Amino acid sequence: AMSIQVFAQKENSNTEPYPFGNPVIKHMYTADASPHVMPDGRVWMVTSVDLDEGGGYSTMHSYHTFSSADMRNWTDHGEVFSIEDIAPNENPKVDDYALWAPDMVYRNGKYYLYYPVHIRHRQDLQDNGRPKVTTYIAVAVSNSPDQKFTVLKDKIEGTRGIDPSIFVDDDDEVYLYWGSHWVAKLKDNMFELATEPVKLEYGEKNFMEAPWMHKRKGKYYFNYHTKYGKPVSKENPDNIDREKSRLDYSWGDSPMGPLSYGGILNYELGYGVNEGPKYMDYDYVPWRLTQSNHGGVVTYHGKDYLFYHTSALSSWRQDCFVEEGTWTQRSVCVDEIRYNEDGSVRPVQQTVS
Ligand code: FUB
Numbered sequence: 001a002m003s004i005q006v007f008a009q010k011e012n013s014n015t016e017p018y019p020f021g022n023p024v025i026k027h028m029y030t031a032d033a034s035p036h037v038m039p040d041g042r043v044w045m046v047t048s049v050d051l052d053e054g055g056g057y058s059t060m061h062s063y064h065t066f067s068s069a070d071m072r073n074w075t076d077h078g079e080v081f082s083i084e085d086i087a088p089n090e091n092p093k094v095d096d097y098a099l100w101a102p103d104m105v106y107r108n109g110k111y112y113l114y115y116p117v118h119i120r121h122r123q124d125l126q127d128n129g130r131p132k133v134t135t136y137i138a139v140a141v142s143n144s145p146d147q148k149f150t151v152l153k154d155k156i157e158g159t160r161g162i163d164p165s166i167f168v169d170d171d172d173e174v175y176l177y178w179g180s181h182w183v184a185k186l187k188d189n190m191f192e193l194a195t196e197p198v199k200l201e202y203g204e205k206n207f208m209e210a211p212w213m214h215k216r217k218g219k220y221y222f223n224y225h226t227k228y229g230k231p232v233s234k235e236n237p238d239n240i241d242r243e244k245s246r247l248d249y250s251w252g253d254s255p256m257g258p259l260s261y262g263g264i265l266n267y268e269l270g271y272g273v274n275e276g277p278k279y280m281d282y283d284y285v286p287w288r289l290t291q292s293n294h295g296g297v298v299t300y301h302g303k304d305y306l307f308y309h310t311s312a313l314s315s316w317r318q319d320c321f322v323e324e325g326t327w328t329q330r331s332v333c334v335d336e337i338r339y340n341e342d343g344s345v346r347p348v349q350q351t352v353s
Contacts, residue, residue, distance in 0.1 A: 019071075019072060020071055020072050020333070020334045020335060020351070021072050022310075022312070022331075022333040022334065022335070022350075022351050022352050023309070023310065023312055023313050023331030023332055023333045023352070024068075024071070024072065024074055024332055024333060024334050025047070025066065025074060025076070025331060025332050026313060026331070027076070028049065028052070028064070028076075029049065029050035029051070029052065029054075029313070029314065029328075029329045029330055029331060030047040030048065030049060030050070030064065030066075030309070030330070030331060030332045031047060031048040031049075031050055031101070031292070031294060031309045031328075031330035031331075031332065032047055032048040032100065032101035032102065032163075032210075032294045032296075032309065033045045033046075033047045033294075033296050033307035033308075033309065033332040034046050034047070034101070034102060034103040034104060034165060034212075034296045034307075035296050035297070035298035035305070035307050036104065036105055036106070036298060037298060037299070037300060038067075038106050038111075038145060039106060040067075041069070042067040042068060042069050043067065043068050043069070043071065043298055043300055043305075044065060044066070044067045044104065044145050045065065045066050045067075045104075045296070045307065045332070046063050046064070046065050046080070046102050046103065046104040046113060046145075047063065047064055047065075047066065047102075047332055048060055048063065048099065048100060048101055048102065049061070049062045049063065049064055049079075050328045050329050050330050051328070051329075052329075054314070054328050054329045055328065056328055057098060057100065057328055058096050058098050058120065059098075059328065060098050060099050060100060060328065061082055061083040061097075061098065061099055062079045062081065062082040062083065062099060063079065063080055063081045063082070063099060063102050063113070063115070064076060064077070064078060064079055064080065065077040065078075065080050065104065065145050065146055067145070067146075071300070071305060071334050072334075077145065077146035078146070080113070080142065080145070080146070080147065080148055080149050081099070081102075081113055081115070081140055081148070081149045082099070083097050083098075083099060085140065085148075085149070085150065085151060086099075086115075086117060086138070086151060086154065095119050095120065095121055095122060096119065096120040096122065096131075097117070097118065097119055098118045098120075099115055099116075099118070100115075100116050100118055100162050100163070101116065101162065101163045101164075101210065101294055102114060102115040102116075102164070103164055103165045103166050103296075104145060105166045105168065105174075106145075107168075107174070107190055108188075109143075110141050110142070110143060111141065111142045111143070111144065111145045111149070112139055112140070112141055112152070112166075112190050113139065113140040113141070113142065113149045114137060114138075114139050114164035114165070114166060114176070115137070115138055115139070115140065115164065116135055116136070116137055116138075116161070116162035116163060116164060116178070117134070117135065117136055117137070117138050117154075117155070118133065118134075118135050118162060119133065119134045119135075120132075120133055121133070121134065135160060135161050135162050135179075136155050136156070136159045136160050136161070137155075137156045137159040137161070137164045137176070137178050138151065138153060138154050138155055138156060139151075139152050139153050139156060139190060139191050140152055141190075152190070152191050153191035153192075156176070156191060156192065156193065157192065157193065158184065158193045158196075158197055159176075159178055159179070159182070159193075159197070160179060161178050161179020161180060161182065162178070162179060162209065163177075163178055163179065163209050163210050163211060163294070164176060164177070164178045165177045165178070165211055165212045165213070165296070166186075167212075167213035167214070167215075167255060169215065169255055170215070173185055173255075174186040174190070175213065175255050175256070176193070177200070177211040177212070177213060177222075178211065179211075180199070180207060180209075181199055181200040181202060181207050181211055181222075181224070182197045182198070182199060182200070182211075183197065183198060183200045183211075183255070183256055183257075184196065184197040184198070198256060198257075200222065200256065200257045200258075200259065201257040201258035201259060202222055202224075202250035202257065202258075202259045202260075202261065203250050203258070203259055203260040203261035204248070204250065204261040206226040206227055206248060207224050207226070207227070208224065208225045208226055208227035209224065209225050209294075210223075210224055210225040210247075210293070210294040210295060211223075211224050212224070212295050212296050212297060213255055214297040214298075214299070214304070215255075216299070216304060216339070216343070217343060218253075219251055219252070219253070219343055220251060220252055220253065220254060220255050220259065221249050221250075221251045221262070221297070221345070222249060222250045222251065222257075222259055223247050223248065223249040223265050223266075223295045223297065224247065224248060224249075224250075224295070225245075225246070225247055225292070225293050225294060225295070226246050226247065226248045245266075245267075245268050245292065245293035245308075245310065245350070246264060246266065246267050246268065246293065247264070247265040247266035247267075247293055247295045247306075247308065248261070248262070248263065248264055248265055249262040249263065249264075249265040249345055250262050251343070251344075262344055262345060263344065263345065263347065264347040265295065265306065265337075265345055265347060265348060266293065266295060266306060266308050266347065266348045266349075266350065267347055267348075267349060267350070268350055292309070292330065293308050293309060293310075294308065294309060295307065295308050296308075297337065303336055303337075304336070304337040304339075305334050305335070305336055305337065306334070306335055306336075306337050306348050307332060307333070307334055308332075308333055308335075308348075308350065309330040309331055309332050309333060310330065310331060310333055310350055310352070311329060311330055311331070312331060312333075312352045313329070313331040314329030314330070314331070333350060333351065333352075335348045335349075335350070335351055336348075
Protein backbone atom coordinates (compact mmCIF):
# COMPACT_ATOMS: atom_id res chain seq x y z
CA ALA A 1 0.00 0.00 0.00
CA MET A 2 1.15 3.47 -0.80
CA SER A 3 1.55 5.97 1.95
CA ILE A 4 2.96 9.43 2.21
CA GLN A 5 5.55 10.40 4.72
CA VAL A 6 4.34 13.00 7.12
CA PHE A 7 6.33 16.17 7.52
CA ALA A 8 5.29 18.17 10.52
CA GLN A 9 4.55 21.78 9.82
CA LYS A 10 5.10 24.36 12.50
CA GLU A 11 2.10 26.42 11.67
CA ASN A 12 -0.57 26.52 9.08
CA SER A 13 -3.37 28.79 7.98
CA ASN A 14 -5.72 25.83 7.63
CA THR A 15 -7.34 23.53 10.11
CA GLU A 16 -5.10 21.48 12.40
CA PRO A 17 -4.28 18.68 12.37
CA TYR A 18 -4.79 18.07 8.69
CA PRO A 19 -8.09 16.27 8.56
CA PHE A 20 -8.24 15.45 4.88
CA GLY A 21 -5.32 13.09 4.33
CA ASN A 22 -3.98 14.93 1.28
CA PRO A 23 -3.82 13.95 -1.41
CA VAL A 24 -7.26 12.46 -0.97
CA ILE A 25 -6.96 10.07 -3.94
CA LYS A 26 -3.89 7.86 -3.70
CA HIS A 27 -4.57 4.76 -5.81
CA MET A 28 -4.34 6.65 -9.11
CA TYR A 29 -3.39 10.09 -10.38
CA THR A 30 -6.16 12.64 -10.60
CA ALA A 31 -6.30 16.35 -11.39
CA ASP A 32 -8.71 19.21 -12.08
CA ALA A 33 -11.33 18.23 -9.49
CA SER A 34 -14.76 19.77 -9.91
CA PRO A 35 -16.80 19.28 -6.71
CA HIS A 36 -20.56 19.71 -6.28
CA VAL A 37 -23.14 18.51 -3.75
CA MET A 38 -25.48 16.15 -5.52
CA PRO A 39 -29.08 15.16 -4.63
CA ASP A 40 -27.88 12.13 -2.63
CA GLY A 41 -26.34 14.56 -0.13
CA ARG A 42 -22.77 13.56 -0.96
CA VAL A 43 -20.04 15.64 -2.55
CA TRP A 44 -19.24 14.33 -6.01
CA MET A 45 -16.30 15.31 -8.11
CA VAL A 46 -15.30 14.49 -11.62
CA THR A 47 -11.57 14.56 -12.24
CA SER A 48 -9.10 14.37 -15.07
CA VAL A 49 -6.99 11.24 -15.02
CA ASP A 50 -3.20 11.29 -15.31
CA LEU A 51 -1.56 8.03 -16.32
CA ASP A 52 0.38 6.02 -13.76
CA GLU A 53 3.49 6.45 -15.86
CA GLY A 54 2.84 10.13 -16.62
CA GLY A 55 3.54 11.09 -20.18
CA GLY A 56 2.23 14.58 -20.62
CA TYR A 57 -1.05 16.33 -21.22
CA SER A 58 -1.73 14.54 -24.50
CA THR A 59 -2.08 11.25 -22.60
CA MET A 60 -5.11 12.44 -20.63
CA HIS A 61 -7.87 10.26 -21.99
CA SER A 62 -10.59 9.68 -19.40
CA TYR A 63 -12.60 11.00 -16.46
CA HIS A 64 -13.40 9.35 -13.15
CA THR A 65 -16.04 10.34 -10.64
CA PHE A 66 -15.61 10.09 -6.87
CA SER A 67 -17.95 10.78 -3.95
CA SER A 68 -17.54 11.46 -0.25
CA ALA A 69 -19.55 12.44 2.81
CA ASP A 70 -16.60 13.63 4.87
CA MET A 71 -14.06 15.03 2.35
CA ARG A 72 -11.49 12.47 3.45
CA ASN A 73 -12.83 9.07 2.43
CA TRP A 74 -13.63 8.95 -1.26
CA THR A 75 -15.36 6.24 -3.25
CA ASP A 76 -14.00 5.78 -6.76
CA HIS A 77 -16.95 5.27 -9.10
CA GLY A 78 -14.70 4.45 -11.99
CA GLU A 79 -14.36 5.76 -15.50
CA VAL A 80 -17.47 7.55 -16.71
CA PHE A 81 -16.18 8.97 -19.99
CA SER A 82 -13.21 8.47 -22.25
CA ILE A 83 -11.65 9.52 -25.51
CA GLU A 84 -13.46 6.60 -27.15
CA ASP A 85 -16.73 8.38 -26.46
CA ILE A 86 -15.82 11.44 -28.50
CA ALA A 87 -13.53 10.12 -31.21
CA PRO A 88 -14.23 6.41 -31.64
CA ASN A 89 -13.16 6.27 -35.26
CA GLU A 90 -10.29 8.68 -35.21
CA ASN A 91 -7.04 7.61 -36.71
CA PRO A 92 -4.54 8.63 -34.03
CA LYS A 93 -1.96 9.29 -36.73
CA VAL A 94 -4.06 12.19 -37.94
CA ASP A 95 -5.37 13.89 -34.83
CA ASP A 96 -4.60 13.64 -31.13
CA TYR A 97 -7.53 14.06 -28.82
CA ALA A 98 -7.09 14.76 -25.13
CA LEU A 99 -9.57 15.19 -22.29
CA TRP A 100 -8.61 18.00 -19.94
CA ALA A 101 -10.34 19.61 -16.97
CA PRO A 102 -14.09 18.78 -16.87
CA ASP A 103 -17.05 19.74 -14.69
CA MET A 104 -20.18 17.76 -13.76
CA VAL A 105 -23.46 19.20 -12.50
CA TYR A 106 -26.94 17.96 -11.68
CA ARG A 107 -29.88 19.63 -13.34
CA ASN A 108 -33.54 18.66 -13.83
CA GLY A 109 -33.03 14.97 -13.09
CA LYS A 110 -29.90 14.50 -15.17
CA TYR A 111 -26.15 14.83 -14.78
CA TYR A 112 -24.23 16.93 -17.27
CA LEU A 113 -20.54 16.50 -17.92
CA TYR A 114 -18.82 19.52 -19.50
CA TYR A 115 -15.50 18.79 -21.10
CA PRO A 116 -13.03 20.58 -23.33
CA VAL A 117 -12.35 18.97 -26.67
CA HIS A 118 -8.66 19.38 -27.31
CA ILE A 119 -7.44 18.31 -30.75
CA ARG A 120 -3.88 18.46 -32.01
CA HIS A 121 -3.85 18.32 -35.80
CA ARG A 122 -0.73 16.39 -36.68
CA GLN A 123 -0.89 17.20 -40.36
CA ASP A 124 -1.92 20.81 -40.07
CA LEU A 125 1.11 22.68 -38.81
CA GLN A 126 1.58 26.23 -37.62
CA ASP A 127 4.43 28.42 -38.87
CA ASN A 128 6.59 27.23 -35.99
CA GLY A 129 6.15 23.63 -37.14
CA ARG A 130 3.94 22.62 -34.27
CA PRO A 131 0.52 21.09 -34.88
CA LYS A 132 -2.43 23.44 -34.86
CA VAL A 133 -4.68 22.99 -31.87
CA THR A 134 -8.45 23.29 -31.77
CA THR A 135 -10.29 23.65 -28.46
CA TYR A 136 -13.93 24.08 -27.59
CA ILE A 137 -16.46 22.99 -24.98
CA ALA A 138 -18.84 20.04 -25.31
CA VAL A 139 -21.32 18.32 -23.00
CA ALA A 140 -22.33 14.74 -22.26
CA VAL A 141 -25.25 13.47 -20.19
CA SER A 142 -26.05 10.59 -17.86
CA ASN A 143 -28.85 9.49 -15.53
CA SER A 144 -26.38 8.88 -12.74
CA PRO A 145 -22.95 10.30 -11.84
CA ASP A 146 -21.45 6.82 -11.53
CA GLN A 147 -22.65 5.65 -14.95
CA LYS A 148 -21.29 6.18 -18.44
CA PHE A 149 -22.01 9.57 -20.01
CA THR A 150 -22.99 9.89 -23.65
CA VAL A 151 -22.36 12.93 -25.80
CA LEU A 152 -25.28 15.36 -25.77
CA LYS A 153 -23.71 18.13 -27.84
CA ASP A 154 -20.30 17.63 -29.42
CA LYS A 155 -19.66 21.37 -29.56
CA ILE A 156 -21.34 24.15 -27.64
CA GLU A 157 -21.61 26.85 -30.28
CA GLY A 158 -19.86 30.07 -29.34
CA THR A 159 -17.17 28.45 -27.20
CA ARG A 160 -13.48 28.24 -27.87
CA GLY A 161 -10.95 27.23 -25.23
CA ILE A 162 -10.59 24.77 -22.34
CA ASP A 163 -11.56 24.36 -18.69
CA PRO A 164 -15.36 24.58 -18.58
CA SER A 165 -17.01 25.12 -15.20
CA ILE A 166 -20.63 25.63 -14.23
CA PHE A 167 -22.08 27.93 -11.60
CA VAL A 168 -25.78 27.78 -10.70
CA ASP A 169 -26.91 30.93 -8.94
CA ASP A 170 -29.58 31.12 -6.22
CA ASP A 171 -32.08 32.38 -8.82
CA ASP A 172 -31.47 29.15 -10.78
CA GLU A 173 -29.66 30.83 -13.67
CA VAL A 174 -26.86 28.63 -15.00
CA TYR A 175 -23.51 30.13 -16.01
CA LEU A 176 -20.78 28.50 -18.05
CA TYR A 177 -17.20 29.72 -17.60
CA TRP A 178 -14.39 28.61 -19.86
CA GLY A 179 -11.12 29.54 -21.55
CA SER A 180 -9.68 32.95 -20.83
CA HIS A 181 -12.34 34.10 -18.37
CA TRP A 182 -15.26 33.85 -20.77
CA VAL A 183 -18.73 33.56 -19.29
CA ALA A 184 -22.23 33.12 -20.70
CA LYS A 185 -25.60 31.99 -19.41
CA LEU A 186 -26.77 28.56 -20.49
CA LYS A 187 -30.22 27.74 -21.78
CA ASP A 188 -32.43 25.21 -19.93
CA ASN A 189 -31.34 22.55 -22.41
CA MET A 190 -27.84 22.88 -20.93
CA PHE A 191 -26.10 22.70 -24.31
CA GLU A 192 -26.68 26.14 -25.83
CA LEU A 193 -25.53 29.57 -24.74
CA ALA A 194 -28.41 31.84 -23.79
CA THR A 195 -26.32 35.02 -23.99
CA GLU A 196 -23.34 36.27 -25.94
CA PRO A 197 -20.10 35.28 -24.21
CA VAL A 198 -18.41 38.13 -22.35
CA LYS A 199 -14.89 38.44 -21.03
CA LEU A 200 -15.28 38.62 -17.30
CA GLU A 201 -13.57 41.69 -15.88
CA TYR A 202 -11.66 40.50 -12.85
CA GLY A 203 -9.41 43.41 -11.95
CA GLU A 204 -5.99 41.95 -12.73
CA LYS A 205 -3.94 40.58 -15.60
CA ASN A 206 -2.65 37.37 -14.11
CA PHE A 207 -5.28 34.93 -15.34
CA MET A 208 -3.89 31.78 -16.92
CA GLU A 209 -6.61 29.13 -16.85
CA ALA A 210 -9.06 27.14 -14.73
CA PRO A 211 -11.95 29.55 -14.04
CA TRP A 212 -14.29 28.64 -11.17
CA MET A 213 -17.09 30.63 -9.50
CA HIS A 214 -18.60 30.20 -6.05
CA LYS A 215 -20.87 32.36 -3.94
CA ARG A 216 -20.85 33.16 -0.25
CA LYS A 217 -23.09 35.58 1.64
CA GLY A 218 -24.17 37.28 -1.56
CA LYS A 219 -20.64 37.81 -2.90
CA TYR A 220 -19.27 36.12 -6.00
CA TYR A 221 -15.77 34.64 -5.80
CA PHE A 222 -14.02 33.84 -9.04
CA ASN A 223 -10.82 31.80 -8.79
CA TYR A 224 -8.23 30.90 -11.38
CA HIS A 225 -4.73 29.60 -11.93
CA THR A 226 -2.32 32.50 -12.28
CA LYS A 227 0.51 32.84 -14.72
CA TYR A 228 3.10 34.03 -12.25
CA GLY A 229 6.44 32.31 -12.12
CA LYS A 230 9.34 31.05 -14.18
CA PRO A 231 9.76 27.69 -15.82
CA VAL A 232 11.72 25.00 -14.06
CA SER A 233 14.65 23.57 -15.95
CA LYS A 234 16.44 20.32 -15.37
CA GLU A 235 19.77 21.93 -16.17
CA ASN A 236 19.27 24.52 -13.50
CA PRO A 237 17.43 22.88 -10.63
CA ASP A 238 17.91 25.92 -8.45
CA ASN A 239 15.68 27.83 -10.78
CA ILE A 240 12.61 26.73 -8.93
CA ASP A 241 9.32 28.22 -9.78
CA ARG A 242 7.83 29.30 -6.51
CA GLU A 243 4.43 30.27 -7.71
CA LYS A 244 3.62 27.97 -10.58
CA SER A 245 0.77 26.38 -8.69
CA ARG A 246 -0.76 29.53 -7.29
CA LEU A 247 -4.48 30.25 -7.44
CA ASP A 248 -5.84 33.77 -7.03
CA TYR A 249 -9.37 35.07 -6.65
CA SER A 250 -11.36 38.11 -7.64
CA TRP A 251 -14.72 39.02 -6.16
CA GLY A 252 -17.75 41.22 -6.59
CA ASP A 253 -21.49 41.49 -6.84
CA SER A 254 -22.35 39.75 -10.10
CA PRO A 255 -21.49 36.37 -11.67
CA MET A 256 -20.77 38.20 -14.92
CA GLY A 257 -18.61 40.86 -13.31
CA PRO A 258 -17.12 43.30 -13.04
CA LEU A 259 -15.03 41.89 -10.20
CA SER A 260 -12.04 43.27 -8.37
CA TYR A 261 -8.88 41.45 -7.50
CA GLY A 262 -9.04 39.78 -4.09
CA GLY A 263 -5.67 38.12 -3.57
CA ILE A 264 -4.10 34.70 -3.24
CA LEU A 265 -6.43 31.77 -2.72
CA ASN A 266 -3.97 28.88 -2.74
CA TYR A 267 -0.22 28.82 -2.53
CA GLU A 268 2.39 26.19 -2.71
CA LEU A 269 3.05 23.65 -0.04
CA GLY A 270 5.51 25.05 2.46
CA TYR A 271 5.48 28.66 1.36
CA GLY A 272 4.33 31.67 3.22
CA VAL A 273 2.74 34.37 1.16
CA ASN A 274 5.47 36.42 -0.54
CA GLU A 275 7.97 35.33 2.06
CA GLY A 276 9.76 32.38 0.56
CA PRO A 277 10.45 29.29 2.66
CA LYS A 278 8.63 29.47 5.91
CA TYR A 279 7.43 26.27 7.42
CA MET A 280 9.72 23.55 6.27
CA ASP A 281 13.25 22.45 5.84
CA TYR A 282 13.48 22.36 2.08
CA ASP A 283 16.24 19.82 1.94
CA TYR A 284 13.66 17.28 2.96
CA VAL A 285 10.64 18.28 1.00
CA PRO A 286 10.90 16.66 -2.40
CA TRP A 287 7.42 17.49 -3.62
CA ARG A 288 7.51 21.23 -3.48
CA LEU A 289 7.34 21.44 -7.22
CA THR A 290 3.84 21.38 -8.51
CA GLN A 291 3.70 22.18 -12.15
CA SER A 292 0.08 23.04 -12.38
CA ASN A 293 -2.97 23.71 -10.30
CA HIS A 294 -6.68 23.96 -10.82
CA GLY A 295 -9.21 25.03 -8.22
CA GLY A 296 -12.77 23.99 -7.45
CA VAL A 297 -14.85 25.11 -4.46
CA VAL A 298 -17.83 23.43 -2.83
CA THR A 299 -19.95 24.46 0.16
CA TYR A 300 -20.79 21.46 2.33
CA HIS A 301 -22.59 21.58 5.69
CA GLY A 302 -21.88 25.28 5.95
CA LYS A 303 -18.16 25.19 5.20
CA ASP A 304 -16.31 25.97 2.01
CA TYR A 305 -13.69 23.57 0.69
CA LEU A 306 -11.03 24.21 -1.89
CA PHE A 307 -10.04 21.39 -4.21
CA TYR A 308 -6.67 21.70 -5.90
CA HIS A 309 -3.92 19.39 -7.05
CA THR A 310 -0.24 18.88 -6.30
CA SER A 311 2.51 16.55 -7.46
CA ALA A 312 3.19 15.40 -3.90
CA LEU A 313 2.43 11.75 -4.51
CA SER A 314 4.39 11.28 -7.71
CA SER A 315 7.34 13.29 -6.46
CA TRP A 316 7.52 11.14 -3.40
CA ARG A 317 7.16 7.93 -5.33
CA GLN A 318 9.88 8.85 -7.75
CA ASP A 319 12.10 10.37 -5.14
CA CYS A 320 12.76 13.23 -7.46
CA PHE A 321 11.44 16.69 -7.86
CA VAL A 322 12.57 18.01 -11.21
CA GLU A 323 11.10 15.27 -13.28
CA GLU A 324 8.85 16.06 -16.18
CA GLY A 325 6.75 13.05 -15.35
CA THR A 326 5.33 14.76 -12.35
CA TRP A 327 3.84 17.46 -14.50
CA THR A 328 1.04 15.08 -15.31
CA GLN A 329 1.12 12.73 -12.36
CA ARG A 330 -0.98 14.94 -10.19
CA SER A 331 -3.14 14.29 -7.15
CA VAL A 332 -6.32 15.97 -5.96
CA CYS A 333 -6.23 17.59 -2.51
CA VAL A 334 -8.82 19.26 -0.28
CA ASP A 335 -8.55 21.96 2.36
CA GLU A 336 -11.03 24.18 4.10
CA ILE A 337 -11.31 27.83 3.10
CA ARG A 338 -11.36 30.35 5.92
CA TYR A 339 -12.59 33.91 5.45
CA ASN A 340 -11.80 37.18 7.14
CA GLU A 341 -14.53 39.31 8.74
CA ASP A 342 -14.85 41.43 5.60
CA GLY A 343 -15.39 38.35 3.43
CA SER A 344 -11.92 38.28 1.94
CA VAL A 345 -10.22 34.90 1.76
CA ARG A 346 -7.41 33.70 3.99
CA PRO A 347 -4.97 32.07 1.58
CA VAL A 348 -5.09 28.30 1.78
CA GLN A 349 -1.72 26.67 2.05
CA GLN A 350 -1.38 23.36 0.25
CA THR A 351 -1.00 20.44 2.65
CA VAL A 352 0.10 16.85 2.65
CA SER A 353 -0.48 14.40 5.44
O1 FUB B 1 -5.16 19.01 -16.69
C1 FUB B 1 -5.01 19.54 -18.00
C2 FUB B 1 -4.96 21.01 -17.95
O2 FUB B 1 -3.94 21.41 -17.06
C3 FUB B 1 -6.20 21.64 -17.41
O3 FUB B 1 -7.20 21.77 -18.34
C4 FUB B 1 -5.64 22.91 -16.90
O4 FUB B 1 -6.51 23.63 -16.08
C5 FUB B 1 -4.43 22.41 -16.18
O5 FUB B 1 -4.77 21.82 -14.95
